[in-house]
Amino acid sequence: MKAVQYRTIGSAPEVVEIDTPEPGPGQVLLKVTAAGLCHSDDFVMSMPAEAYTFGLPLTLGHEGAGTVVALGEGATGVEVGENVIVYGPWGCGMCESCANGFENYCSRAAELGIAPPGLGAPGALAEYMIVDSPRHLVPIGDLDPVTAVPLTDAGLTPYHAIKRSLRKLVPGSVTVVIGAGGLGHVGIQLLRALSATTVVALDVSEDKLELAREVGAHHAFLSDASAEAAIREVTGGKGADLVLDFVAAQATLDLALKVVAVDSDVTIVGVGPGEARFGWLGVPYGTTVRTTYWGGRTELAELVALARTGVLHVATETYTLGETPAAYEKLHAGTIRGRAVVIP
Numbered sequence: 001m002k003a004v005q006y007r008t009i010g011s012a013p014e015v016v017e018i019d020t021p022e023p024g025p026g027q028v029l030l031k032v033t034a035a036g037l038c039h040s041d042d043f044v045m046s047m048p049a050e051a052y053t054f055g056l057p058l059t060l061g062h063e064g065a066g067t068v069v070a071l072g073e074g075a076t077g078v079e080v081g082e083n084v085i086v087y088g089p090w091g092c093g094m095c096e097s098c099a100n101g102f103e104n105y106c107s108r109a110a111e112l113g114i115a116p117p118g119l120g121a122p123g124a125l126a127e128y129m130i131v132d133s134p135r136h137l138v139p140i141g142d143l144d145p146v147t148a149v150p151l152t153d154a155g156l157t158p159y160h161a162i163k164r165s166l167r168k169l170v171p172g173s174v175t176v177v178i179g180a181g182g183l184g185h186v187g188i189q190l191l192r193a194l195s196a197t198t199v200v201a202l203d204v205s206e207d208k209l210e211l212a213r214e215v216g217a218h219h220a221f222l223s224d225a226s227a228e229a230a231i232r233e234v235t236g237g238k239g240a241d242l243v244l245d246f247v248a249a250q251a252t253l254d255l256a257l258k259v260v261a262v263d264s265d266v267t268i269v270g271v272g273p274g275e276a277r278f279g280w281l282g283v284p285y286g287t288t289v290r291t292t293y294w295g296g297r298t299e300l301a302e303l304v305a306l307a308r309t310g311v312l313h314v315a316t317e318t319y320t321l322g323e324t325p326a327a328y329e330k331l332h333a334g335t336i337r338g339r340a341v342v343i344p
């Protein structure tokens with residue numbers, strides 16, 4: 001089968017021919033119907049050899065959708081022919097976090113050598129993929145796999161981040177979304193669907209600001225020196241109740257901490273080099289700064305239920321497996337509108 005693999009540190013991913021996998025005990029084989037490209041892949045492929053821990057060759061793709069084609073011995077709970085999306089942050093299934101559905105915070109995954117598809121295990125950028133357990137599949141029925149596959153990360157990650165701050169998103173509150181890309185443009189829609197908060201989007205590109213407005217941002221400003229004053233004005237001087245930073249550059253984190261209100265949350269979603277520089281004296285009372293990682297298994301099911309109501313409009317650009325290296329170049333350059341999705 002055809003697959004897209006990262007094979008050499010520092011080189012572009014390659015389209016290669018590899019053996020079609022067979023499901024082992026408990027596993028599920030999917031014929032991939034769609035796979036999303038994430039900026040985290042770009043980060044992984046930019047890591048120096050000393051820091052790189054994902055194994056080589058690595059079949060990329062941690063956003064996967066497919067049709068069940070075979071079940072390994074003892075695997076039950078899904079049927080051959082069923083259309084599913086893959087819950088990516090695989091955990092042990094047994095620890096306290098996993099028992100609560102938050103396998104993204106599994107305390108034993110590293111120790112047990114469990115890694116997500118595309119980030120250690122073979123990923124979804126291939127004609128077929130192995131899923132380690134039916135537990136990691138969410139049925140999508142007749143939803144289009146192309147627009148459903150970004151839910152697994154571009155949707156799930158902001159959904160989880162927003163849910164953690166939901167009690168603050170009352171009418172009159174303001175949320176700043178920094179970076180209206182794959183995650184950000186879904187995040188804006190989730191904020192609108194789940195709360196009454198006023199959404200302010202920031203980006204460096206006019207095209208992305210236009211996309212942000214199209215998907216529901218009340219305001220969209222360039223992410224430059226003028227952004228602080230623009231946000232202050234929207235909030236009537238009070239500041240923002242939540243900042244979701246999908247970039248996490250030093251400039252965006254510094255800005256986030258300058259525009260927050262009392263009892264606000266700054267959530268670092270972007271895998272960027274910036275550091276939150278703050279202490280008791282520098283920020284309003286009660287400011288919380290935290291990171292977030294992917295989302296929970298039940299949260300993905302909730303998100304699919306939300307998608308079924310028709311309120312989400314995920315913008316996608318579609319590519320073939322052969323075009324994937326070029327699509328990654330576009331992602332690196334910041335010129336993808338919404339999510340790049342590969343249809344094998």
Ligand code: NAD
Pocket residue numbers: 037038039040041043153154157178179180181182183184202203204205208223246247249251252268269270271272292293294331334336338
């Ligand atoms: P993307 O490339 O689709 O979107 C990034 C957006 O940020 C683009 O629209 C770009 O124009 C904009 N941008 C760049 N610099 C900016 C700046 N200084 N100010 C404002 N906007 C700026 O990327 P994506 O796939 O949506 O991923 C976003 C980030 O989230 C990446 O760092 C990725 O690694 C990370 N991520 C984290 C998790 C997690 O679990 N925490 C999960 C998935 C992705």
Ligand code: ZN
Pocket residue numbers: 038039040041062153
């Ligand atoms: Zn990702």
Ligand code: ZN
Pocket residue numbers: 091092093094095096097098099103105106107108109
């Ligand atoms: Zn666990």
